[in-house]
Amino acid sequence: MSLLTVGTVAFDAIETPFGKTDKIVGGAATYIAWSASYFSKKVNLVSVIGDDFDMNELELLKKRGVDTSGIEIKKGKKSFFWSGKYHLDMNTRDTLATELNVLLEFNPVVPEAYINSDILLLGNIDPSLQLKVINQMQEKPKLIVLDTMNFWMTAPFLGALKEVIGKVDVLTINDAEARELSNEYSLVKAAKKILAMGPKYLVIKKGEHGALLFHENEVFFAPALPLEDVFDPTGAGDTFAGGFCGYLDKTRDISFDNMKRAIIYGSAMASFCVEKFGTERLKTLSYPEIEDRVKDFIDLVQFDIVLED
Amino acid sequence: MSLLTVGTVAFDAIETPFGKTDKIVGGAATYIAWSASYFSKKVNLVSVIGDDFDMNELELLKKRGVDTSGIEIKKGKKSFFWSGKYHLDMNTRDTLATELNVLLEFNPVVPEAYINSDILLLGNIDPSLQLKVINQMQEKPKLIVLDTMNFWMTAPFLGALKEVIGKVDVLTINDAEARELSNEYSLVKAAKKILAMGPKYLVIKKGEHGALLFHENEVFFAPALPLEDVFDPTGAGDTFAGGFCGYLDKTRDISFDNMKRAIIYGSAMASFCVEKFGTERLKTLSYPEIEDRVKDFIDLVQFDIVLED
Numbered sequence: 001m002s003l004l005t006v007g008t009v010a011f012d013a014i015e016t017p018f019g020k021t022d023k024i025v026g027g028a029a030t031y032i033a034w035s036a037s038y039f040s041k042k043v044n045l046v047s048v049i050g051d052d053f054d055m056n057e058l059e060l061l062k063k064r065g066v067d068t069s070g071i072e073i074k075k076g077k078k079s080f081f082w083s084g085k086y087h088l089d090m091n092t093r094d095t096l097a098t099e100l101n102v103l104l105e106f107n108p109v110v111p112e113a114y115i116n117s118d119i120l121l122l123g124n125i126d127p128s129l130q131l132k133v134i135n136q137m138q139e140k141p142k143l144i145v146l147d148t149m150n151f152w153m154t155a156p157f158l159g160a161l162k163e164v165i166g167k168v169d170v171l172t173i174n175d176a177e178a179r180e181l182s183n184e185y186s187l188v189k190a191a192k193k194i195l196a197m198g199p200k201y202l203v204i205k206k207g208e209h210g211a212l213l214f215h216e217n218e219v220f221f222a223p224a225l226p227l228e229d230v231f232d233p234t235g236a237g238d239t240f241a242g243g244f245c246g247y248l249d250k251t252r253d254i255s256f257d258n259m260k261r262a263i264i265y266g267s268a269m270a271s272f273c274v275e276k277f278g279t280e281r282l283k284t285l286s287y288p289e290i291e292d293r294v295k296d297f298i299d300l301v302q303f304d305i306v307l308e309d
Numbered sequence: 310m311s312l313l314t315v316g317t318v319a320f321d322a323i324e325t326p327f328g329k330t331d332k333i334v335g336g337a338a339t340y341i342a343w344s345a346s347y348f349s350k351k352v353n354l355v356s357v358i359g360d361d362f363d364m365n366e367l368e369l370l371k372k373r374g375v376d377t378s379g380i381e382i383k384k385g386k387k388s389f390f391w392s393g394k395y396h397l398d399m400n401t402r403d404t405l406a407t408e409l410n411v412l413l414e415f416n417p418v419v420p421e422a423y424i425n426s427d428i429l430l431l432g433n434i435d436p437s438l439q440l441k442v443i444n445q446m447q448e449k450p451k452l453i454v455l456d457t458m459n460f461w462m463t464a465p466f467l468g469a470l471k472e473v474i475g476k477v478d479v480l481t482i483n484d485a486e487a488r489e490l491s492n493e494y495s496l497v498k499a500a501k502k503i504l505a506m507g508p509k510y511l512v513i514k515k516g517e518h519g520a521l522l523f524h525e526n527e528v529f530f531a532p533a534l535p536l537e538d539v540f541d542p543t544g545a546g547d548t549f550a551g552g553f554c555g556y557l558d559k560t561r562d563i564s565f566d567n568m569k570r571a572i573i574y575g576s577a578m579a580s581f582c583v584e585k586f587g588t589e590r591l592k593t594l595s596y597p598e599i600e601d602r603v604k605d606f607i608d609l610v611q612f613d614i615v616l617e618d
Binding site (some may be wrong): 206 | 375397398494495496497498518519527528529530531533536537538566569570573600603604608609610611613615617
């Protein structure tokens with residue numbers, strides 16, 4: 001099959017309790033593409049960058065089989081830049097700088113070669129742009145997965161966000177966002193309300209506490225791997241989404257049971273992502289390493305109980 | 310086998326976002342005994358109460374097969390009383406009143422009939438009292454499980470607490486307490502330091518985020534069941550410990566693999582506990598209901614992945 005993702009390709013500068021970086025390559029679509037490239041044979045990428053971008057980084061993605069021809073390069077313009085500093089608990093961060101640059105005039109165009117992609121993964125970006133991408137697909141993809149964040153859950157974006165949510169099959173957000181979107185504290189109640197907005201599946205990401213997958217009246221829980229250190233959480237959610245969709249694409253199976261597996265693979269990819277700054281760790285992976293990590297997840301939750309009745 | 314527990318049998322007054330109670334029966338050993346009674350044929354209880362206590366409550370425990378002859382009744386004295394109010398997130402609470410009463414002069418005496426108990430579960434109480442109980446056992450029990458809390462992790466109690474920790478097989482604490490005791494933020498690093506203090510097993514309880522079991526270089530994760538509402542979290546940790554030890558006692562198996570199962574049963578018991586105020590829900594359970602709940606846990610985390618290599 002094939003996977004199309006749209007999202008930011010950008011520069012980040014990151015500070016964590018373990019160190020800090022100069023400008024390094026980041027952006028949701030970058031993490032998604034790296035992660036998905038270990039599973040999907042055909043990853044298509046729609047994004048926008050300035051001509052200040054490090055073109056060697058695109059070459060590395062191309063070598064992984066990612067089609068980067070959908071990345072628009074704006075001459076004389078600067079790429080999107082984000083800078084942030086994480087607190088000790090790694091669950092909270094301060095944004096130090098946000099320079100939208102090329103994002104201000106981003107008008108995503110899906111190349112002819114991409115419009116039949118089987119899976120569409122909408123990375124976290126303005127929901128009105130996500131809508132534009134959906135509308136350019138020739139026919140409805142087999143699966144549309146939406147990642148978003150709390151920033152779009154307020155005026156003037158909420159209307160467009162709800163419209164996108166109504167058009168997708170899977171929504172992935174974190175626990176705080178699920179509470180904000182639904183106005184319910186209980187995640188079970190939140191999930192019911194959000195599923196009623198349209199998506200058939202809801203993934204609630206809880207960071208170091210794992211992830212929940214809701215579908216109709218069923219729920220599946222995937223743990224996060226307990227790690228000695230979380231070095232840099234930037235991109236973990238995008239990496240998760242990329243692994244999740246990449247695995248579904250590779251296995252050509254979008255059933256609930258296969259989504260459970262996909263969540264474990266996505267979680268495994270995220271556990272690699274946080275081990276080093278930026279996309280560094282994702283660049284050096286091998287499939288056997290990924291399988292070993294998935295084995296750690298299996299061992300982590302495996303128990304055998306034979307019920308008496 | 311047989312299970313001996315020592316801890317408080319007391320009155321609580323509880324306020325949650327869902328309502329409030331007058332004085333109801335609580336205390337760590339009460340929750341432990343109710344929970345363990347569904348598994349263990351012989352639950353022995355050492356505690357102290359005043360003659361203001363509701364003796365019908367002891368009769369109910371006796372009917373469940375709990376041996377309450379180790380509960381000292383102090384004439385003319387009042388039972389321990391605690392009152393607290395939970396915040397909306399149910400993870401934090403304010404203590405409104407703590408009246409130690411009979412606890413001030415509690416000097417636990419283990420009856421002759423209890424000194425050969427196979428499993429000793431030390432409920433959360435002053436560590437110097439926990440030490441006194443250990444020293445009264447005729448021979449070292451097959452398993453000693455220690456529950457404690459952050460209050461005992463400061464002067465002048467920390468010395469005695471570390472002495473108890475050095476004598477037990479299993480320690481159960483929550484994530485914040487593990488961090489405080491070890492001075493490590495990473496739970497993996499915290500677990501290593503705490504296991505080096507003596508216990509062979511460490512259970513880190515994370516409330517709505519589940520529980521981790523550490524043993525040597527292995528780790529097991531048990532989820533918490535996503536619930537529509539947590540009505541009253543009081544006693545959930547004690548109920549977990551009671552179910553955990555009760556299951557080990559019933560199955561006569563203290564291996565790591567069986568501890569995994571015991572954690573699932575303990576988590577199932579805790580998930581019932583929080584559904585109603587106090588011990589109310591624990592009083593009306595049946596074993597088939599417990600098995601059904603354990604089935605929910607199995608379904609929650611079950612996935613089948615066949616690795617390629």
